[in-house]
Amino acid sequence: xxxxxxxxxxxxxxxxxxxxxxxxxxxxxxxxxxxxxxxxxxxxxxxxxxxxxxxxxxxxxxxxxxxxxxxxxxxxxxxxxxxxxxxxxxxxxxxxxxxxxxxxxxxx
Amino acid sequence: xxxxxxxxxxxxxxxxxxxxxxxxxxxxxxxxxxxxxxxxxxxxxxxxxxxxxxxxxxxxxxxxxxxxxxxxxxxxxxxxxxxxxxxxxxxxxxxxxxxxxxxxxxxxxxxxxxxxxxxxxx
Numbered sequence: 062x063x064x065x066x067x068x069x070x071x072x073x074x075x076x077x078x079x080x081x082x083x084x085x086x087x088x089x090x091x092x093x094x095x096x097x098x099x100x101x102x103x104x105x106x107x108x109x110x111x112x113x114x115x116x117x118x119x120x121x122x123x124x125x126x127x128x129x130x131x132x133x134x135x136x137x138x139x140x141x142x143x144x145x146x147x148x149x150x151x152x153x154x155x156x157x158x159x160x161x162x163x164x165x166x167x168x169x
Numbered sequence: 170x171x172x173x174x175x176x177x178x179x180x181x182x183x184x185x186x187x188x189x190x191x192x193x194x195x196x197x198x199x200x201x202x203x204x205x206x207x208x209x210x211x212x213x214x215x216x217x218x219x220x221x222x223x224x225x226x227x228x229x230x231x232x233x234x235x236x237x238x239x240x241x242x243x244x245x246x247x248x249x250x251x252x253x254x255x256x257x258x259x260x261x262x263x264x265x266x267x268x269x270x271x272x273x274x275x276x277x278x279x280x281x282x283x284x285x286x287x288x289x290x291x
Contacts, residue, residue: 062231096277098214105264105281106214117279149214153277156228158204158216 063088063152065161073169080137082164084150089130094154097126097135100163101146109148110135140166171195171280173265178285181255189285191248191265199223199243202268204278205250207261207287217263218250219273228273233259255289262286 064087074080084095093113098106108117110126113133123138137144145168150161177189189205205217218239220227227239238251248265262284270276 094275094277100214105283107281108277108279111269111277147213151214151216151277154275156219156274157230158219158228158274160206160214160216163213 062157063090063155063159065150065152065159067148067150067161067164069164070162071165071167073167074140075169076140076142078140080135080140080144080166082135082137082148082166084128084133084135084161086131086133086152090133090152091154093129094152095126095128095133096151096153097124098149098151099144099146100149101143106149137166171267173267173280173282175263175265175282175285178263178287180288180290182291183256183289185255186251186253187255187287189250189252189263189265189287191282193246193248193265193267196267198241198246200271202271202273202276203239203241203248204266204268204273205239205248206264206266206278206281207259208264208284209258209261212261215261219268220248221273222271226272252287255287257289260287260289 095113097110100106114126125136174192204219220239236254264284265282266278267280
């Protein structure tokens with residue numbers, strides 16, 4: 062089973078600042094089978110990034126995914142008010158599928 | 170519009186069973202794999218189970234293997250989760266989630282339902 066560890070647990074930033082979220086896998090994630098989801102309070106998760114770096118439909122270009130192997134990053138270039146939420150990475154290349162524990166991005 | 174509507178949640182005693190359903194609409198159901206993902210109160214996301222488009226291949230989290238069974242009825246555009254021997258730690262919001270491809274592996278999840286709540290308590 063691939064365990065995903067996200068860091069930091071909480072990121073306190075101001076609107077307009079840059080956010081960098083990390084996701085580390087316990088073993089290599091095959092062929093970039095890594096996605097990022099955003100979950101706003103009380104809502105279902107929303108797909109942001111798939112294939113480690115491809116933006117889902119309608120996702121603004123301030124969201125950028127990168128990385129390979131065991132180390133992946135989600136970068137939000139300039140935080141907008143609606144970006145303050147919880148973010149999860151997920152690997153879908155190996156069964157059982159798995160999610161990271163999440164990073165909460167909160168307003169400083 | 171793609172829609173996934175879960176039902177069947179509720180309060181159930183430990184050791185008992187419950188069956189969740191998910192009604193899908195707005196897309197060709199038998200062209201896609203489907204999943205169940207859960208979220209315990211105040212906690213993160215946990216993948217529970219996935220099923221290929223033709224039900225031939227299924228997968229489960231270790232925490233539910235042997236107790237939960239995923240199935241689908243493509244004629245009814247429906248996904249199910251049969252949950253047996255329920256435990257307090259199964260208490261969660263259960264999401265029905267659409268995969269992007271035919272297999273539950275190798276394709277990301279692109280559409281989520283709103284979820285149905287399962288509470289296991291005496």
